[in-house]
Amino acid sequence: MPRPHVYNTQAIVLRSSPLGEADRLLTIFTSDLGKLRVSARGVRRPTSKLGGHLDPLTCSAITVARGKTLDTITSADTLKSFLPLKSDLERLAHGLYLAELVDALNPLEAPNSSAYSLLLEGLEGLGGTSNPDLLLRHLELRLLAHTGFLPELHSCVECHAALTPGNHLFSPQAGGVLCPTCRPLHADAVHLSVEALKVVRYLSSATGESAIRLRVPKPLAREVAGLTSAFLRHVLEREVRSLAFLRLVGHGAPDEAVSSASS
Amino acid sequence: MNSDFLPAAAPVADLIEEFHKLPGIGSKSAQRLTYYLVRMPQEEARKLAETILAVKERIIFCSQCQNISEVDPCPICTNPERDRSMICVLEEPLDVLALERTHCYKGLYHVLHGAISPMNGIGPEELRLRELLDRLKDGSVQEVVLATNPNLEGEATAMYIHRLISPLIPKVTRLARGLPVGGDLEYADEVTLTRAFQGRQEF
Known part of the structure; x- marks a missing residue:
């Protein structure tokens, strides 16, 4: 889509890397133009008037001037700084993971306003919730839905047969749930419990507010987390890089709940 | 032609x-x-x-502070005038030069050679953190000043180190974040202004 020479938009900074003497190369997610790569001049100097408004995970109203190779941000004003998220290591790790997912699942210059709203609500929500892990599962699934990657969760993805309770599998390669008959078609198919399927279905359609009210016992949460991370790995064809840090600082570390798995 | x-x-x-x-x-x-x-x-x-x-x-890395140096330990680490009860933790060797220019800090340094950047796959194990923990073991250090950059990666690094060392060290501090000299109040972002207000000092 052709952009005007100077345009105003609202954007959340996804990532930032040093460029030249004091500039930064930013990957931003805008409300109306999708993901863009822009430069911000001089922002690494302490007296820069833009710097503080363009830190990663900050939502700002920005003015961008079109350039030959890179567009340049000429003004920025913070709309939301998500301070509660940034002041807590564990929540911050969740926020960075979400930002990496939004970055990885959206191509450049493809407008996706629903993914933008989701990111905005997500960063807000992760800063305040007592269950950031569950909220993150919901955000992962909603993001997959908004980018067209949501796995099939209701009937067998191969033969479209209705699923019989307790007898279904999940295959990232196939892109959803499988019935036992179609299992041999996909080597990566793993057993999926009825509870986990119900949780995933609910999280993929509920609002963030109702998603975090769900009570999910730890072993079940782990099964759901395993499913979404295996599926994301398949879609992205790589590991989500922030996942290692999230696991390192998160309280819901996978090994903690082993003793409570009694079923 | x-x-x-x-x-x-x-x-x-x-x-x-x-x-x-x-x-x-x-x-x-x-x-x-x-x-x-x-x-x-x-x-x-x-x-x-x-x-x-x-x-x-x-050029080698000083086995104490991990800064680049011609000798090991480096001149700062061997200087008897330096206060050995204080360690200032920095991201890059260039930051040591910046702080030395101020002549206001007389303690020791520790250079991490990077900051945590999860999205780029740089985790704590890529930084020289084990070396820092080794230096804190003997209990002679009373204060650690976290002077990583005041951006998201620097903050994440500072929070992580704080979590790691706060049980070992009586006092862990963070460089004040606030208004730059020569700056303009109206251009300051909310986070900077909030931090500047929280860190206000009596005249």
Whole structure:
């Protein structure tokens, strides 16, 4: 889509890397133009008037001037700084993971306003919730839905047969749930419990507010987390890089709940 | 003139390629630098080459503070005037120079050589954190000043180190974040202003 020479938009900074003497190369997610790569001049100097408004995970109203190779941000004003998220290591790790997912699942210059709203609500929500892990599962699934990657969760993805309770599998390669008959078609198919399927279905359609009210016992949460991370790995064809840090600082570390798995 | 593309002589092309690998050097700058060197007197070129080699061969990391140095331990770590009960943790060796220029800090340093950047796959294990923990073991350090950059990665690094060392050290502090000298209040972002307000001091 052709952009005007100077345009105003609202954007959340996804990532930032040093460029030249004091500039930064930013990957931003805008409300109306999708993901863009822009430069911000001089922002690494302490007296820069833009710097503080363009830190990663900050939502700002920005003015961008079109350039030959890179567009340049000429003004920025913070709309939301998500301070509660940034002041807590564990929540911050969740926020960075979400930002990496939004970055990885959206191509450049493809407008996706629903993914933008989701990111905005997500960063807000992760800063305040007592269950950031569950909220993150919901955000992962909603993001997959908004980018067209949501796995099939209701009937067998191969033969479209209705699923019989307790007898279904999940295959990232196939892109959803499988019935036992179609299992041999996909080597990566793993057993999926009825509870986990119900949780995933609910999280993929509920609002963030109702998603975090769900009570999910730890072993079940782990099964759901395993499913979404295996599926994301398949879609992205790589590991989500922030996942290692999230696991390192998160309280819901996978090994903690082993003793409570009694079923 | 022949319109066919005339490749540069092999040594010239090689040098252009080497310059191109440096940060901030594009292909035009690389060509300009190379042709400047071609015209340079022999001795000057030799001196430049030797200086580059010297940096690689004579510079080592101080086993204490991990800063780059010619001797191990470095002059700052061996200086008897320095306050051994304080360690200031920094991201890069250049930050040591910046702080030394202020002449207001008399303690020791610790250089991490990076900051945590989960999205780029840089986790705590990529930083020189184990070396920092080793230095804190004997209990002589009373205060650790976290002076990582006041951006998201620096904050994440500071929070992580704080979590790691707060059981070991009586006092862990963070450099104040607030308004820069020569700045303008109206341009300050909310986070900076909030932090500046929280850190206000009595006249």
